[in-house]
Amino acid sequence: MPLTYRAATSADLPFMVALITADDVSGTPTDDPAAPNAPHYEQALAAIATDPNQALYIVELAGAPVGTFQLTFIPGIMRKGMWRGLIESVHVSPEQRNKGFGKQMMRWALERCRERGCGMVQLTSNKKRLDAHRFYRTLGFEQSHEGFKLFL
Amino acid sequence: MPLTYRAATSADLPFMVALITADDVSGTPTDDPAAPNAPHYEQALAAIATDPNQALYIVELAGAPVGTFQLTFIPGIMRKGMWRGLIESVHVSPEQRNKGFGKQMMRWALERCRERGCGMVQLTSNKKRLDAHRFYRTLGFEQSHEGFKLFL
Numbered sequence: 001m002p003l004t005y006r007a008a009t010s011a012d013l014p015f016m017v018a019l020i021t022a023d024d025v026s027g028t029p030t031d032d033p034a035a036p037n038a039p040h041y042e043q044a045l046a047a048i049a050t051d052p053n054q055a056l057y058i059v060e061l062a063g064a065p066v067g068t069f070q071l072t073f074i075p076g077i078m079r080k081g082m083w084r085g086l087i088e089s090v091h092v093s094p095e096q097r098n099k100g101f102g103k104q105m106m107r108w109a110l111e112r113c114r115e116r117g118c119g120m121v122q123l124t125s126n127k128k129r130l131d132a133h134r135f136y137r138t139l140g141f142e143q144s145h146e147g148f149k150l151f152l
Numbered sequence: 153m154p155l156t157y158r159a160a161t162s163a164d165l166p167f168m169v170a171l172i173t174a175d176d177v178s179g180t181p182t183d184d185p186a187a188p189n190a191p192h193y194e195q196a197l198a199a200i201a202t203d204p205n206q207a208l209y210i211v212e213l214a215g216a217p218v219g220t221f222q223l224t225f226i227p228g229i230m231r232k233g234m235w236r237g238l239i240e241s242v243h244v245s246p247e248q249r250n251k252g253f254g255k256q257m258m259r260w261a262l263e264r265c266r267e268r269g270c271g272m273v274q275l276t277s278n279k280k281r282l283d284a285h286r287f288y289r290t291l292g293f294e295q296s297h298e299g300f301k302l303f304l
Contacts, residue, residue, distance in 0.1 A: 145300070
């Protein structure tokens with residue numbers, strides 16, 4: 001059965017916030033799956049929906065959500081004005097893992113980036129997620145960079 | 153003397169494209185410093201200028217350019233709708249290095265992200281650039297992620 005893709009809406013926030021919280025490896029999770037439609041989440045969703053260079057997807061199997069991810073399209077000067085796609089917040093429901101859905105999702109995401117004229121796609125993955133690193137290498141990603149984060 | 157900051161314009165493309173080319177560690181540089189005002193560069197600059205979540209800066213010392221960097225502001229669901237700042241294309245002129253300008257630039261960039269309400273700032277750096285890694289750690293960045301790139 002093929003996966004289907006659509007833009008995330010308010011009705012998807014319970015699914016997304018629960019999944020984000022379950023996957024949090026930070027040690028200090030700050031999300032609140034008990035209040036997934038709180039104003040901070042709704043405002044973030046609206047900011048994404050109104051930005052033509054943002055896309056937040058819900059991935060479905062037979063009408064039920066199995067995953068989510070976000071794309072950001074970034075113009076830049078380097079490589080003759082090459083656009084980049086940034087993939088963030090990739091999650092698959094725990095009970096739907098190891099079925100190849102992640103790979104299908106990411107191939108679909110790469111196609112969207114190609115359609116948008118991106119010459120490159122980039123993402124970062126926490127150093128603890130060794131399975132994810134193998135997964136992205138299998139998809140053809142080069143593990144060429146160090147990823148730095150600073151909380152303000 | 154303090155550094156000053158302003159949005160990049162077409163007149164800055166010769167400076168930026170020369171600097172990007174000089175810093176390219178890819179082994180297969182694709183930029184053309186002989187044609188810095190070619191349509192692909194002008195179009196990229198226009199795409200950045202018209203996107204309220206993009207900012208491309210020229211950093212000056214006494215009216216002369218010494219560096220450049222790009223900020224992208226990204227809304228997201230995680231961490232209660234936290235915005236992130238993404239820093240890309242950080243360059244300092246070869247003759248202006250080791251004077252502390254990079255540190256000043258990045259502290260100024262972090263302030264802009266804070267002003268825009270970002271809760272986190274992220275960037276990636278090629279694994280070959282060990283000096284850059286030390287530099288970002290000194291600024292307080294955590295080297296917590298692996299950075300993946302895939303050319304389309």
